[in-house]
Amino acid sequence: RMPDHLAGVKKYLKEFDEIIKKHGFNRLAASFLFSFMNPSIDYMVFGVDSLEQLNEIINVTKIKKESFSACLKELGQSFIGVEKNIISPNLWILK
Numbered sequence: 001r002m003p004d005h006l007a008g009v010k011k012y013l014k015e016f017d018e019i020i021k022k023h024g025f026n027r028l029a030a031s032f033l034f035s036f037m038n039p040s041i042d043y044m045v046f047g048v049d050s051l052e053q054l055n056e057i058i059n060v061t062k063i064k065k066e067s068f069s070a071c072l073k074e075l076g077q078s079f080i081g082v083e084k085n086i087i088s089p090n091l092w093i094l095k
């Protein structure tokens with residue numbers, strides 16, 4: 001489900017899903033690893049609603065970085081130029 005004011009995200013989310021599926025990752029793993037492998041990011045903050053979610057994230061941290069590198073490269077090349085109103089939450093205007 002997507003709020004109407006974020007309808008422009010759908011095309012990017014579809015492309016994201018196609019890329020990660022091709023490389024054998026799910027949304028959680030790909031999103032986490034994309035940030036985890038960024039040398040400019042020193043810390044990550046995330047929330048969980050259950051012990052099961054925490055265990056899923058812990059398992060993602062055990063994935064070898066090398067196995068994600070091709071997916072990371074493709075994601076990085078595919079999402080250059082995404083509109084600021086999509087990537088900056090402070091610009092998400094509720095209608």
